[in-house]
Amino acid sequence: MLKIVSLCKRRGFIYPGSQIYGGLANTFDFGPLGVELKKNILASWWKTFVQDRADIYGLDGGILMNSTVWKASGHTEKFIDDLRECEKCHKRFKEEHVIKKSSGGEAYCPDCGEKLSGLRRFNPMFKTFVGPVENSSSVTYLRPETAQAIFINFKNIIDTFHPRIPFGIAQVGKAFRNEITLGNFIFRKLEFEQMEIEYFVREKNWKKYFEEWKKKMEKWTINLGIKKSNLHWREHDKKELAHYSEKTEDLEYNFPFGGFKELYGLAYRTDFDLKTHTKESGKDLRYIDPQTQEKFFPHIIEPSFGLERTILAILSDAYYEDKKNKRIVLRFKPSMAPIKVAIFPLLANKPKLIKKAKEVRSLLRDNFVVAWDERGNIGKRYYAQDEAGTPYCVTIDFDSLEKDDVTVRDRDTMKQERVKINELINYLNKKL
């Protein structure tokens, strides 16, 4: 894990948040390569689950909503962490992080060793104030999940698009939780990006669609390049279930810290949300069947994907120490690689090489995300691009000036081939 964290910083995937100011726990910033990786994941998700389907509608709701949303959803009352507070340093801790000197005995602060309080209720929603006055009536919260924006727009989507049940509404966006955690890199962040679908079905069909979504989620995950052997499903037991769910299964990934942990969740939320919002808002959120005119609350299957955990799983699966060749390689699937092709002019101080290399760059840039490196020897540049997970490197040398060809080097096999410049796009398209 530490090796991955270090590589992420070294190559510009992920930097610790607010680092020059001593950081801010559980925040991270995505560097140039991290942004491209993120974009690749998001694009694949949106294409698969929204654009390629006729039954799923996209949405992008607000992070700030009327606070009644959180009352209705149950988050104000029931979205609670039980914490213990240190009587000396006043820090708070989750039960699993405290020190107990004897079984069932008193708990002690893992930071300063002093006695901790009994369990206290703590709501991990971030509070803020909308409008000019800071008081209870202006309080709202940064959304702790994206789902609610979907429920409160349910009627808008129905009225605009008249979908036939079953159908879904999909959303990608940030959610915020004031997490008390020991921190496992980007596994649990204060702000994180969710990719969620609320899929509306008839109650009698919920089991069928639950199973269907399990398959679809797993298929998409494997398609990112994540090994099936690092995945398994685990069902929540009753105690673990969120207040809105009757059944939840997690797709767990074998993370390089602590083994199998939640990658994604699939929850059966029943008709809890649409019912409570109907009650709280006074607006009828029932669905009307266009053929039979039957009026009912759809039940909800919720496939929920975390973007940061996807990134972490992809990085973990891709990370490979090639001891024979003394290099580290991120063996991304080409579709996930942040940079598809790196372009190297053999020497930085030869204008003719630079000119030719820039021509190659212009040529490739309309088709692929490219990088440019003219620093140091070619071996060093290969080394850097292997760590960035770039599938192909293209070197422009003196022969290129004569023969209009380049050397293409493959990340995984390390083999090099001469390819004519006018065949380069086709060649790379096939490989990628």
Add this chain to the structure above:
Amino acid sequence: MLKIVSLCKRRGFIYPGSQIYGGLANTFDFGPLGVELKKNILASWWKTFVQDRADIYGLDGGILMNSTVWKASGHTEKFIDDLRECEKCHKRFKEEHVIKKSSGGEAYCPDCGEKLSGLRRFNPMFKTFVGPVENSSSVTYLRPETAQAIFINFKNIIDTFHPRIPFGIAQVGKAFRNEITLGNFIFRKLEFEQMEIEYFVREKNWKKYFEEWKKKMEKWTINLGIKKSNLHWREHDKKELAHYSEKTEDLEYNFPFGGFKELYGLAYRTDFDLKTHTKESGKDLRYIDPQTQEKFFPHIIEPSFGLERTILAILSDAYYEDKKNKRIVLRFKPSMAPIKVAIFPLLANKPKLIKKAKEVRSLLRDNFVVAWDERGNIGKRYYAQDEAGTPYCVTIDFDSLEKDDVTVRDRDTMKQERVKINELINYLNKKL
């Protein structure tokens, strides 16, 4: 303007935020078509200003940062709105919104008519608390601009990529301002999305790059389909300048409410930010020239683009009432249209037509964002797609079953052509 707002709701571009709960002022949710329009703009921006350039690096920093960032940036002290408060209803107002009964006289509340206080300082940053305890040491703010995440990662980018000056760092993301405003649809929202570049130059060259960026910003804007005649540049006078800027010009758009207003901004931020962060953090954020080893603070040119205003300008420019044909059309440039092709089986209750139409859908879906509509007569479906700005509609009728062709109808000319299904992708690719 009201017509655009109404169309946006009716066709699923933009819904008022938290509407079932009576709303939350200055928040909006993007519906299925709004999300796609947004994606088109973001993709064009990222391609033009990041992926197609070798000198600009992408970044995606946090919304939550260590609060010292805002102290250093000057936002805690100098990012201030002067407001008047009503002595009766305690609402607060910007100076330009109050009622004055005589020139230079006392100000009165535009809501209840009572006397207002004198001007009071108000900081529009949203406050929140990180960690378990709510007190002054846990306070931070939702970022009011994305730029600061770039400055605090300046050293990370330098250390990873060793860029040669001039170079830029680009970022897309949400920023938050607790705005007191009368509201002009999505012109000013509590949360809004910025597309920003911080471009680092030598002090002596700032004027040159300022002019260069003016041209690049305008070119990109026009390329979205926005008319040049609806754009002009306006320079801020000294009083208007933000605390960090020595020169700012706004690219203004002729909005359908109140005429020319800021669409984008181009600011010369001098070396203010890197200097203050160096001072506050104790980390040296100077740039070292790799050839001369000269150490200096780069000066910054900041082209800043608002996503919501881009959407509003595109919608305003595209909106067209075709009185002759009794229809409303959004005449988007094809690259901006949320849906590129709508697919209509002539009749919903003929399984053979549905089957054929689904084949056409599968065929097109890999190349274009498509929609499906099987409800009502074809004329009504054209009407709806015109309002959605869909450039082409493809109808599958009984002849299609025999002759493997379809009717393609053009949004702008309303002309229809029969096209063979196996030529359809080429046909549409050329048109789009």
